[in-house]
Amino acid sequence: MSVFRFTANLVFLMGSCNSCFDWASSFYDYSRAIPEKLMIKTIETLLKKVKIHSDSKILEIGVGTGRVAIPLSRKLKKDTIGMDISEKMLQNCRKKTISTDYLQLIVADGLFLPFSQNQFDIVLTCHVLHLLPNVFQFIEKMVPILVQQGYFINLEAYVNYHQTPPFEIYYGKLAEAGFHHNPRGDLVRRSLIIYLTKRGWNHIQYKIESEREISLNDLVRFIRDRVFSHQRAISDDFHQRSLKHLYNEIEKNNLDLSKKVLAPATSRCNIFQRSNDKA
Ligand SMILES: C[S@@+](CC[C@H](N)C(=O)[O-])C[C@H]1O[C@@H](n2cnc3c(N)ncnc32)[C@H](O)[C@@H]1O
Numbered sequence: 057m058s059v060f061r062f063t064a065n066l067v068f069l070m071g072s073c074n075s076c077f078d079w080a081s082s083f084y085d086y087s088r089a090i091p092e093k094l095m096i097k098t099i100e101t102l103l104k105k106v107k108i109h110s111d112s113k114i115l116e117i118g119v120g121t122g123r124v125a126i127p128l129s130r131k132l133k134k135d136t137i138g139m140d141i142s143e144k145m146l147q148n149c150r151k152k153t154i155s156t157d158y159l160q161l162i163v164a165d166g167l168f169l170p171f172s173q174n175q176f177d178i179v180l181t182c183h184v185l186h187l188l189p190n191v192f193q194f195i196e197k198m199v200p201i202l203v204q205q206g207y208f209i210n211l212e213a214y215v216n217y218h219q220t221p222p223f224e225i226y227y228g229k230l231a232e233a234g235f236h237h238n239p240r241g242d243l244v245r246r247s248l249i250i251y252l253t254k255r256g257w258n259h260i261q262y263k264i265e266s267e268r269e270i271s272l273n274d275l276v277r278f279i280r281d282r283v284f285s286h287q288r289a290i291s292d293d294f295h296q297r298s299l300k301h302l303y304n305e306i307e308k309n310n311l312d313l314s315k316k317v318l319a320p321a322t323s324r325c326n327i328f329q330r331s332n333d334k335a
Contacts, residue, residue, distance in 0.1 A: 077120070077142035083281045084145065085121050086274070090213045090321050094266040098213060098323040099128050101262060105327055106207050108132065112177040115139065117166040117198070118184030122149035122159065124211060128180075129158040141165050166194055171201045182211040185248065186240040192251060199330065206330050208257075210248060212241060213323040215268045217275060220319045222305040226279055229298035235290050245326060258329040266321045273313040276302070 077084070112134060116125045119138030126149070129136035138161045140146050146161045153159055164170050166181075166188065179202055185191050195208075202208060218227040253259050270278075280299060306313070 077140075078144040081121070081142065081144035081148050085123075085148065087278045087281055088123070088214075089268070090123070090215055090323070091266050091268050094264060094321050094323055095123065095127055095213065096131075097264055097266070098211065098325060099124070099131055101264065102209065102325055102327070103131065105260060105262075106178065106209070106329075108134070108177070113137075113175060114178045114180065115171070115176045115201070116180040116182070117169075118181055118187070119149060119161065120145045120182075122152055123213070124180065124182045125149075125159055126152055126157070132158070134158055135160065137162060139164050139166070167197060169197055169201055173200045174203045175201050176206060177203055178207045178209060180209045180211065182213065183241075185210060185244045191244050191248060195248070195251065202330050204330055204332075208252070208328045208330070210245065210326045210328075211323065212245070212325075213321075215270075215319050215321040217270075217278070217319050220275065220317055222302060222309070222311065223275060223279065225305050226298050226302040229301055230290060230294075233290065233294060245324070248328075249326065252328045257331050259326065261324065261326045263322060263324045266323075267318045268321045269316050269318055271314055271316050272306075272311060275317070275319075276306075276313065 080087075112132075114129070114132070114134060114136040116128075116136065116138045117140075119125045119140050120142075122138060125136055125138040135158050138146070138149060138159055140149075140161070140163065143163050146163060149159075149161060162170075166184065179198055185194070188194050198208065217223050249259060249261075279302070305311075
């Protein structure tokens with residue numbers, strides 16, 4: 057690890073996002089689970105679209121519990137660095153790795169990258185950019201660590217429960233209050249495409265659709281444990297009231313909570329290749 061420069065004041069520069077993911081780390085994996093086959097297909101498609109050579113270096117920023125980095129580094133059999141601001145998310149990631157894994161984990165803030173210039177062939181983010189206060193500031197800090205012709209990859213992988221009965225009742229209440237599925241994520245993705253393509257970077261994108269089978273019980277647990285007050289416009293209080301509507305509906309219809317339902321799962325990948333660009 058000696059090649060990576062760590063600044064002494066790193067810990068003091070970290071933002072506030074570490075605490076909410078420290079808290080969410082205990083339920084992150086089950087609540088954000090996407091079907092394994094979707095992640096594998098997403099990674100396989102990705103690897104067909106980017107050029108990787110024998111000494112390619114890969115960094116995932118906001119690696120979390122390793123949903124992407126663990127299967128990616130196993131598939132590539134290449135050293136991969138996973139970086140996150142939350143030590144607890146990394147602890148959970150570490151628990152899932154095995155001794156033969158190629159993944160190295162470090163605690164650092166994506167806005168204060170502790171790496172030297174032209175160090176990585178691939179920099180990856182998955183569900184992180186919408187959490188950053190200013191995505192363009194992040195891009196400006198990230199570009200120098202990427203080699204010319206290197207790739208910046210932004211992934212999003214999620215399951216949409218909004219139309220799954222009886223959960224549409226809960227999401228309907230949220231929609232009445234103006235909450236829709238990750239609008240900031242959509243905005244950030246669109247802005248990123250404009251920003252980097254205007255700069256002359258090559259861009260390709262793809263989307264893969266699948267489904268997740270989940271019991272109503274797990275779905276209730278998922279919705280109950282969602283994090284709202286830290287990142288969303290929805291207050292905890294409103295969340296509780298909307299949940300009550302859901303519980304009433306379950307009781308009224310005497311629903312069997314062990315019943316399994318299918319919900320649509322999607323992954324979106326945007327690949328940007330640094331091209332003739334002076335960082
Ligand atoms: C929604 S989770 C996504 C985790 C993982 N990429 C995945 O797809 O499962 C967002 C992750 O980004 C991390 N994060 C948020 N802000 C960050 C920052 N400024 N620098 C590094 N990591 C950050 C959080 O701690 C969290 O682990």
